[in-house]
Amino acid sequence: MEKLTVKGLLVFSFAGACALLTFYLGVFRGETRVYPHLFYIPIILAGVWYRKKAIYVALFLSGVYILVTHYSLTHLSVDVFERSTILIVVAYIIGLVSEKRAQVEAEIVRERDKFQKILSTISEIIFIIDRDFKVLELSKPQLRAGIEMEDGIPRRYRRIPPSQLIERKEVIGKTCYKGFWGKEKICSDCPVPSVFENGKGVRKMGSFVLADGTMMYLDVEYVPVFDEKGNVVQVIGDMRDITEQKRMEEMVRSAEEQLRETRDYLDDIIKSSADAIVVVDMEGIVRSWNKGAEAYMGYTADEVIGRSNKMFFPDPDEAERIMERVLKEGELKNYRTIVLRKDKRPVHISVSAALLKNKNGMPLGTVRVSRDITKEVELERKIKEERDNLNLIFESMPDGVYIVSKDYNVEFMNKVLIDEFGDRVGNICYEVFHGREEPCPLCKNTEVMNRKTVRWEWHSRRKNKTYDLIETPLKNINGTLSKLTIFRDISERKRMEEELRETCKRLAELDKMKLDFLSVAYHEMRSPLAPIIGYASLLEPKLPDKERRYICNIEKCARDLEEMINRMLELARIDGKKVQLTFEELSIPEVVQKVVKKLKPAAEAKNQILSTLIPELTIQADEQKLLAIFTNLISNAIRYTPEGGRIDIMVEERGEDIRGCVADSGPGIPAEHLPKIFERFYMADTSMTRKSGGFGLGLSIVKEYVRLHGGRVWATSEPGKGSKFFFTLPKEK
């Protein structure tokens, strides 16, 4: 039973009113003409609202009409029935039309609901826009910024409160720009107009930065909807949140990138590796061959890929052996073997190999990295040779070689030491050699461990031998230090040194004795000269001229002899360190004048010119010695310069020194003799001895006196032109 609605009441009231009006007019006023066209009002209303039920209203009203007419009026005319029938027919038709329309509408509503339901179940947000940009449909509530909702809460953009969400009813009928974006004009980047214009779908990606800084990506597809004429009437927007997809894509992309980089990197490594990287399958067939392998094997990849790796090994079983070991151990590390290059030259290699397996763990082959170690092998051979040589040297060395560890463990003794002390390798040195319980007090191990080299002498009381020990740190291959000791038996040398010392002592004594003896001897030699000269001087005035000359000659010779003895005596005293200097301030011109005055007669006797060039200089020196220096040099010059020659005496100041020079115009001294002329009893020309006399002691005395003063003496000469004798003396003591 349908509820009584406003519409029902209205229809009911109109129908009742029409019935009452008919009753009133027919019964009480007796009018035959009622107005059945008024009946159409409720019939039409009922027809519109209640569709086929309008027939009941029509029947009711027709009944009322017929009854009123029958009871109030004269007779029932055909006219009455006709009108009633028209009423019913109208009601029926209206009801029918109305029914049909209602059915269509219901169908539309059903379809729309279905559509709505479908839209709301798909994850995308669908919206429909017509030519005026009016939103016709929105499948789900949406953020104002166009971001999808989930259970009424913005999925990501949480800053926006739910009231800010755009509900479907809010936008339906509004323009999209107003509804979604709150704008008055169409968005500048809107793709919808182009879809209307071109009739082609457009896909637009949008991205948003969310409050948390992450990106949100949207993929919106705008699809045209055509009418039957082919015009675009609507655009359907299909909006998808592809953030997750994007993120996945990004991840995949970056993973791919990384993978690619890694692969490229590995490729680069493999390609550019100096090491050979070779893949060999289970049958021993070469499957991969890099540049490194090409480089030292000489084969190109084309030449070997697909061929058995047996071809590389001079030993035919080696390939099998390597494969077996890799299979057994899963890998191979630094395995050394020999392979043959393309040119058949053998190469030492070090191979590391690993097993390649498929995902089920089945071995597929081996990857082998090998390195040309020919140089290393050669080096090792050399090192071994060196070591053998070294051992040989150690063994054949007359010195003892001894190596002891930081912990006093004897690590090595060479044959010499083993013969001397017994083989103690592997023992603790202080225990086996010295019977101690702790390191010897003299032990240098600590110092050597501090990387110091120590040299010392050790006397073995037991062996009565003295050793010169050189102890030095020895770096072991593992980085630890040991102490290397070289024992040199210096007992013999020690004895010899002792003897030498004794000899030296004796020699020194002898020398002293000699000097003492010489002093006495020279005095004794002088003694006979006393009566010779004395008697000669007594005799001289008593003799006639001729005899007097003889005695004068005797006296002169005796004086020469005396002079010679004096010089020898002086040298002996210098050697005996008995000569001491008495320093005083001296005027050089005065000293020189004294000497010149004394020697002038001798020079004049030989017609020689004695020239001096002496500035006013003073010096702190021993007068007697300075006189002797000048006297010896000048008298030498006079003696060796021939008749009519020239002798120049010059003195000058040279910084802190006084430099004296005595130059003569004598025969000169050959260069080879120059360095030796200051030596005792050395004479440049023995042939001159007789002519010039003297023993060459004068220059020795000059040298010694100059040396005592701290000066230097030397000579230059040009044979044939003359000689120059120089000396320097410090001005101050």
Place this chain on the structure above:
Amino acid sequence: MKKRILIVEDAPYMREMLVEMLEQEKGSYEVVGFAVNGKEAVEKYKELKPDLVTMDLVMEVMDGIQAIGEIKKYDQNALILVVSALGTPEYRDAAMRAGADGYLWKPFTVKNLTDVLTKLLEHHET
């Protein structure tokens, strides 16, 4: 007045030579005695009291240096001339320290001797 001289010298020919040399200066010197060693020299000096002693250094029994010391101990004014073949500064210093007044280094001529004596005596008198 002749100067009285004591000659201390172990070599006979040297003694003779000295006498001869002194006689060359006629009337100046008179050799009053001889001694052949230091000990004798000291004794002779005490006995003869000469004006001057010529003293050899190298002698037996007692050497010249010792003798000089002894004589000077006995007579501080004694005038002693050393006449010796030893002439190095060490000996000279030793003799001078012992009290010698002059030093004549052998060998020497008549003139050498008389010059030294003259100088010595003059110096001594002043």
